[in-house]
Amino acid sequence: MKETKMRVAGIALAVGLVFGMNAARAAEIEVLHWWTSGGEAKSVAELKKMLEAKGHKWKDFAVAGGGGENAMTVLKSRVVSGNPPVAAQIKGPSIQEWGETGKLANIDATAKAEKWDSLLPAGVANIMKYKGHYVAAPVNVHRVNWMWANPEVFKKAGAEVPKTWDEFFVAADKIQKAGLIAVAHGGQPWQDFTVFESVVLGVGGPAFYKKALVDLDQASLKSDTMVKSFEVFGKVRKYIDKDSANRDWNLATAMVINGKAGMQFMGDWAKGEFTAAGKVPGKDFICAAAPGTDKGYTFNVDSFVMFQQTNADTTKGQGDLAAAIMSNEFQEVFNLNKGSIPVRLGMKMDKFDDCAKMSSKDFVATSKSGGLVPSIAHGMAVPSATAGAMQDVVTQFFNGTGVTPKQAADKLASAAKTK
Structure with a gap:
């Protein structure tokens, strides 16, 4: 009887120690993000559930509005006051800028245990690192160089969905002659820049795009290829309706959905508008790489950086x-x-639609071929001040300020020197 009591006491002590260890391992994890609506909020809830299943407490630090600008303002004040969150939604070159503050945490141990180097394309993995060490975890991949098309509009116009820019102008002319709008567009600087980067990728190819819009090589920015890119970009303007100024991107997408326009050049977040309207890819709408860009892939990756902790x-x-x-x-x-699509390579895509499957296939292929390049229009390629100065040049040209393609290329090269 005495031995039994001792065994019970021993078991109770062991259980107590285990619970004590679990309690010690539990932590409050404060996460700053700006995903506050729709599918994004659902996804954050899923991440919270997964973290709490590991015994931790999720502390939500959501800052709505401004496409993340408001969140960054709040984050800076928190870091300056010596009270950073555990994790924050930050992407692209901004990760390097935060790395320079010396405040980011090294998460190499997690990355090594989870084999991130073999699960991520090198081009993405390098953005998640600061001086060779992982400091951020990537969430997803958005493909930016998409063209969305309405097959009924093309049928009415007797036009073919274009694969090159030369074919685009033939198709756009036919759509206009049929009394419809060829290109749905919102006249906002970031939307202009989104179209422009797809034009550069289509005219010059991935290697040129990288030299000009990622490496900011002055010779490439002033080259005949860049002048040609501006020429093509300027011609695209002729196929946009006169009411495009300040139109939101989703309203431009609605024009394609409703058959008022034939095409839109926009990232894969536009697909959500089609699916919400009950449209089926391949039947009611077409997703295709922007003209001339089928061998390239401009990516936008969301990620969370980790800040150093003392506990x-x-x-x-x-x-x-x-x-x-x-x-x-x-x-x-x-x-x-x-x-979007998973950033993690080798995942099953059977639950995803045909556009996502195509995106995933091209993501893998371009990661091997060198065609995978960061989107300058969506904060993945160069520091924000530089991107902003270059975007201004692109929008001024697109709005018909009398600047020639050659002058625009020279101005773009000068803007690329902005720090």
């Missing part, structure tokens, strides 16, 4: 959060909700 339990929770973000489960559910 060991919080650091452990931070690693668990990073692992959860890159897990098969989260990559699938998040991207099904968001309209």
Whole structure:
């Protein structure tokens, strides 16, 4: 009887120790993000559930509005006051800028344990690193160089969906002659820049795009190829309706959905508008690479950077959060909700639609061929001040200010020197 009591006491002590260890490992993980609506909010809830299943407490730090600008303002004040969140939604070259502050956490241990180097294309992995060390976890991939088309509009006009820019002008002329709008567009600087980068990719190819819009090579920016890109870009303007100024991108998408316009050049978030309207890819709408860009892929990757923590339990929770973000489960559910595709290579795509499957296939192919390039229009290629100065040049040219393609190329080269 005495031995039995001792065994029971021993078991109770062991259980107590286990619970005590679990309690010690639990941490409050504060996450700053600006995903506050629709499928994004659903996806954040899924990440919260996964983290809490590992014994941690999720502390939501959502800052709505401004496409992340408001969140960055709040984040800067928190970091300056010495109280950064555990993780924050930051992407592209901004990761490097934050790395220079010395405040980011090294998450190499998680990345090594989860084999990130073999699960991510090098071009994406390098953006997640600062001085060779992982400091951020990638969430998804948006393809930017998409063209969305309404097959009924093309049928009415007797036009073919274009694969090259020469074919685009033939098709656009036919659509206009049929009394319809060839290109749905919102006259906002970021939308102009989105079209422009697809034109540069289509005219010059991925290697030229990288030299000019990522490496900011002055000779490439002033080259005949860039002048030709501006010529093509300027001609596209002729196929946009006169009421395009300040139109939101989703309203331009609606023009294609409703058969008022034939095409739109926009990232894969536009697909959500088609699917919400009950449209089926391949039947009611066509997703295709922008003219001349089928061998290229401009990407926009959302990610979470990790800030240094002094508490060991919080650091452990931070690693668990990073692992959860890159897990098969989260990559699938998040991207099904968001309209993007998993950044993790080798995932099953059977639950995704045909546009996403095509995007995933091209993502893998271009990651091997060198055609995978970061989107300058969506904050992935160069520092924000530089991108802003270059965007101004592009919009001024597109709005018909009397600048020639050659002058625009020279101005773009000068803007690329902005720090």
